Amino acid sequence: MGKTKYIFATGGVASSLGKGILSSSLARLLLSRGYSVTIQKLDPYINIDPGTLNPYEHGECYVTEDGAETDLDLGHYERFTNEPTSQANNVTTGRVYQSVIEKERRGDYLGETVQVIPHITDELKRRILLIAKTHHYDFIITEIGGTVGDIEGLPFIEAIRQLRLELGKNALCIHLAYVPFLAAAGELKTKPAQHSVKMLLEQGIQPEIIVCRTEHKLTDSSRAKIALFCNVDKSCVMESLDARSIYEVPLLMQQEGLDVQVLKKFGIKYQQHPSDLKRWTEFVDRMYHPKHSVNIGLVGKYVELKDAYKSISEAFVHAGTVLNCKVNIKWIHSETITPKNVASLLDGLSGVLVAPGFGTRGVEGKITAINYVRTHNIPFLGICLGMQCGVIEFARNVLHLKDANSTEMVANPKHPVIDFMENQKNIDKKGGTMRLGAYPCTLKTDSLAYKIYKKKDISERHRHRYEFNNAYLPAFEKAGMVASGINSVSNLVEVMEIPKHPFFVGVQYHPEYKSTVVNPHPLFVAFVQATLSKEKHK
């Protein structure tokens, strides 16, 4: 298709309008016409990456294959496109300033005064263009975090203004704006959206397409008004209504003509690339018409904010859909679980997932929940800290090592069954202490894990510091909890399971990051399947 086309997505009026879902949906529509697409997110905050952000602040921290700790929108990109992203797909103000300051210290600017314009904007432009340097994409969608008018977003807008000038016909801007419904007046109000476009215009950007996020259908007169006052064609004013599921959004946006208008704007003969959304439509249809349902408990300490476990809840949607099953998640706050209330809290559940996490808060509640599901044959999936809690529970109650703990929870426990392993240092990519990104794992062929993955060699993404302490492995295996997956390079335990239990699997890695609509994760599928069998035998 020739030169890469750049699409910039901005947001106006309010945050949380779903720019990430809109960008992902457009990517899906273009992919379904056979084009290659990737999506990049620019985040205006000063953190280098969201790794240090509290999930309450920013939702889940998503981890890519190359070990980048990124914004949760990258998870949506992967789930919608089925293409891996990387560090280059997430740029923050912090990272941009860091590299400019490093260059300044190295003397690269040779006596110049280093300024937001041109130095910060040049670095932003360089990073936007960088993705196409290593791989050819027909389209690169760049989502600009934040809302138009935010002070911290100004350098981003200026960078894309300049890029639009340089790229000419190979760039366009889609602006997503909120159109509220005023109940007292009984009508949709377009003025805030108009104002947000005015603000973009003041900063030198005329959007080519305006997508109106509304809770009510956009009337013809609202469309006409926005088109006239915002200087765009009426066919380029589109509505984005609340959908029952994010996975329906590509289909709704196709009805609005989003992909066709984008292709037309770039002068691409799109008729030669008809859209094939058959699989996607089937998925949505199946998801909306489940034949079964199961109740699964998700035990975590950030349950007040569902976004903190975004990839896990989406992985359940993918897995459930494969099995024609609606997965109802019961969110259980780990801090509230006690040996007294655990039976009533987990009552009626066909399975329990114990979530990842950092720090001591809620850990004892997680251990109590695991004790209950282990002794009551309820399917269990433990992810990262969830797996570690499973190990601690088994050590305390089966191996009778009463003081078993993780060195993350207490300094020098008598039985550090989870510990910081020296050999981990050898494989640490970032130089820090965290094991991040994709690592290989070898599964034992007589294990449940092998049955699930149907292969011996797998690769999964990590984000943790502590590991199973191999010194205790013989005792565990003798008592019935076996290490069925090992990172053989460094001899680190990746999967623990209890063969005598109907489904008890703890994984040190994060399978949820790799679950997509096209490729639901086998571990989640097997877990939901196990909960379905449990339901039938109730």
Ligand code: GLN
């Ligand atoms: N806090 C644990 C560790 O660092 C688990 C991390 C996680 O659950 N992602 O090892």
